[in-house]
Amino acid sequence: MGILFDEQKRIFKLDTPASSYVMAVADKDKFLGHVYYGEKIEDEDVCYFLRADDYPFMPEKMERERVPFMGGFPFEFSGHGCGDFRSSCIEIRTTDGYTTVNPVYVSHRIVQGKPVLDGMPAASGIPAVFASEKDCSTLEIILEDKPSSVEIHLFYTVFEKLDVIVKSSCVHNTGKKPLFLTKFLSSSLTFENEPALDVLTLHGAWARERNIQRRPISYGSYKIESRRGETSHLVNPFMAVLEHNADQRQGNVYGVSLVYSGNFVMEAELDSTDSVRVTAGIGTDNFCWKLESGASFSAPEALLVFSADGIGGMSRIYHDLFRNHLIRSKYKFQDRPVLLNSWEAAYFDFDTDKLLGIAKEAAARGVELFVLDDGWFGKRNDDNTSLGDWFVNEKKLPGGLVRLSEEVHKMGIKFGVWFEPEMVSPDSDLYRAHPDWALSVPGRIRSLARNQLVLDYSRPEVCNYIYNMVSAVIREAKIDYVKWDMNRSLCEVASATLPADRQGEVLHRYVLGMYRLQGRLVTDFPDLLLENCSAGGARFDPAMIYFSPQIWCSDDTDAIERLAVQEGTAVVYPLSCMGAHVSVCPNHITRRTTPFETRAMVALAGTFGYELDITKLSDEDKNAVPYQIKLYHRFGSLMREGDYYRLLSYAGNRCWDSWQVVSKDKKSSLVTVIQVVTEPNRRSRRLRLEGLDSAKSYKVEVVRMSDAELSEAAAADAVYLEGRTFSGSTLMNAGILVHRTPGDFAGTMYYITAK
């Protein structure tokens, strides 16, 4: 078991294969202190850190110097208003108006596995990591703040074979009166006197999500948060703290990823004692939860990963964690059907004949799933109307989805549709019948975005109504795949049915309502393949991959823009989660033209599919489609289950981008190299590979993307690679030679197999 408790010294030591996490209960006042997190250590008692002579913790001075003590103690779960002026984990307001809270240790228990304990996120409907008894053990620590009648349970699930600690928290009101929770976070970490630390976060906007930002942590506070009611395009619920000199391959890296899809906050605060406190949890904006006497509130899980092998090491741990312990879908370890989505093919301009024409050509070329995107319901011919009216537009599609689905199924392929179940158009039957079902504040403008309003998912009757409509469509038309979209942020947040003192709960209740619906959907339709989407990738977070094994990464389908989006996404999320498609050129968003095969190489790093009217492709491109689909299946399990290595970053070097995936047994590997921009008068490039077995002997094959001739550069590579073998040590140290290609946006893929 990876959890030790030293009864006498009251020390908790949590061990994963390569990391240790130590906490201790301080002698006086029973404060729970954070002592150490990092590379594995052997000794349990490292609590001299809490007892240093010059440390403010000096029991004899405690009476007169309590405030300096509180301001410096490395609280494991910090209170508020008692002299610790750094960022807090809990803030409350009692019915008497008091806000001070200061939890101390009471008791603990240790259990094998990760049972769903009362108060854990999963018990409250929040998606959570799952694991069997042999995978992990769980520590539950109980703290209390007697004057405010608050009891806090901290949960730590420690993995046996992964360097992961899952943290969450739950608060109970043990008093007789209600109290108001205005902040309640999931996790806090302290780094004392560390060498210079950086913080790495993922930022963006619509069509350029999850670009990597790295900066030194400096005095003051660096905070990322969403106040939009959804995860957002702007920033992902992820933060890594890393040593200044850490890179892809080496250095200590600490990741924090939050399993949540609404407002969140993550903060790294460096104080005058050179300690960094890193906190994470539900966002405080517009949050106020009324906790009745006897009631509890659970915070979502924060997934902590430690790696001494740099950013790449951390990414691989997250990928393993998500694949094996978070994604529930039965499709997670299966090749996904290669789909063609109608959005960029037709937008709103389609009828049955046009759709069937595209589906027929797609099926003939090997596509396995045809997806009808937006525009099939109500009176929807543009994005102005009908959200909420989830019945088919028979004028556009005579015979409805049932006929379309039958026809598509007859072609031997699957059929999927798009929904945006959380939204309502003011011009819809649903809104006319139930205007109060939209989030709004009485007397205020209902601010529109994409001409739509947000349904009040904090209300069960709203969720049930929508679910009945959506599930009827899926059942009747025998739908195989659903794209669940969500295209705007939440504002004027209020619910028509909640009392005044519960309006601060709407945002979290909304998220819980959405989770319940997605949970129902995948339970009632176990064979359904669900893909989440949010105006591209605004809700690409761990909680959503709990429900859907894939998420549409970005509305930007331009292969070059996608390099940065997919690189940033893969810092945390496995490639098998990334919805990635080949679209036409000039690209609809950037107007850039890239080779068809480069577009395929980039999409092959994700779930792979097409987002185009296949009937309009040139014969050459049409002929390449079956070839590309075969490649997806050839490399499917490798890409889905293998270890990911980032070799080169175009975002950093402005020329080359490269990634590699290596099978767990190190017998096969796929390397993709994209020469983004040509630079004159430069030599070919040496590329060092990673993750192979030094002692194994490998063949390196230049992958053909179609029947067409290899490009000049790929042909030159093939000449020296063909017919010979390389040791893993040669490939990883000396590397391979990648010839330059005249022209921009060229790519080459290399398939490496052990002899």
Ligand code: GLA
């Ligand atoms: C969002 C999605 C797109 C498409 C449109 C349809 O923008 O990200 O992929 O489904 O909605 O309106």
